[in-house]
Amino acid sequence: MSEHPVRIGVQLHPQQADYAAIRDAVAAAEGLGVDVLFNWDHFFPLYGDTDGKHFECWTMLAAWAEQTRRVEIGALVTCNGYRNPDLLADMARTVDHISGGRLILGIGSGWAERDYSEYGYDFGTPGGRLDVLAESLPRIEKRWEALNPAPTRDIPVLIGGGGERKTLRLVARHADIWHTFSQGAELEHKIEVLRGHCATVGRDPGEIEISVGVGGRGREGRLPDAPEVEGRPLYDAGARLFTIGLGGPAYDLSVVEPWLAWRDELNAR
Structure with missing residues (x-):
């Protein structure tokens, strides 16, 4: 699973900030040369003041699609x-059309109970939510085939999560990108599980880009390690998309710059 160039993503957590700060961070990240910009699909902040400022995912993605010109955009991940x-x-x-073909559909089964309860959705069980995701993915693909106009491209699907029995099987069947926070031996093990699911469905595992979160100034409460310390073991395991999470009210993109230099060095080889 190493047939992809190294890419650097930034997840701008849409919380604790005015939208003007988010808009400025989008412009700055694209200017630096980030490959992918993500937000997330929640209705309340995930850390800090849990009743603080927060904005909705897909409305924001449409604005990003109009604002940007080069960077790919998506949710990490849509519930x-x-x-x-x-x-x-x-x-x-x-949003794919607004962006000129730069949307990634990041999707997962969901986990934030407050989002469900306060917005009137049935929370259910983790297994039940994964079963609903398994039913939804073919419907999404079928609807894309029926829409007029059609999407500008085969919209890349990113699936987040690491469940070995259900989630990774869905990745093998439907995803172009798999996103995980696993590292070390756990990441290597899950990649092998994914290879097994790919063999079962007749899929080349090299078609699936491995995406990993590498920390940032946000929920993780730490800076990401230097790329050669944190990124290299993940790269050697097969990861190619490295995403740094940044929280508001100020989005400090200086932590991203070493990762961009590392990307350029590896991709030039």
Whole structure:
């Protein structure tokens, strides 16, 4: 699973900040040369003041699509349970067109109980939410085939999560990118599990880009280590997309610059 160039992503956590600060961070990140910009799909802050400022995911992605010119954009990740899958497919197709073909559909089964309870969704169980995701992904793909106009490209699907029995099987069947926070031996093990699911469905595992979170000034409460310390073992295991999370109210992009230099060095070889 190493047939992809190294890419650097930034997840701008849409919380504790005015939207002007988020908009400025988007412009600055694209100017630095970041490959992918992510937000997240929640309704309340995940850390800090849990009733603090927060903005909705897909409305924001449409604004980013109009604001930016080069960088790919997406949610890390969309909660499948918050929207009818046919509607989500249409929303993704629309943002794909607004962006000129730069949307990644990041999706997962969901986990934040407060989002569900306060917005009137059935929280259910982890297994049940994964079963609903398994039902939704073919509907999304079918709706893309029916829409007029069609998406500008085969919209890349990113699936987040590391469950070995259900989630990684869905990755093998449907995903172009798999996102995880696993590291070390755990990451190597899960990649082998994913290879097994790919063999079962007749999929080349090299088609799937491995994406990892590498910390940042946000929920993790630390700076990411230097790329050669944190990134190299992940790279050797097969990771190629490295995403740094940054929280508001100020988004300090200086931590991203060493990762961009590391990317350029590796990709020039």
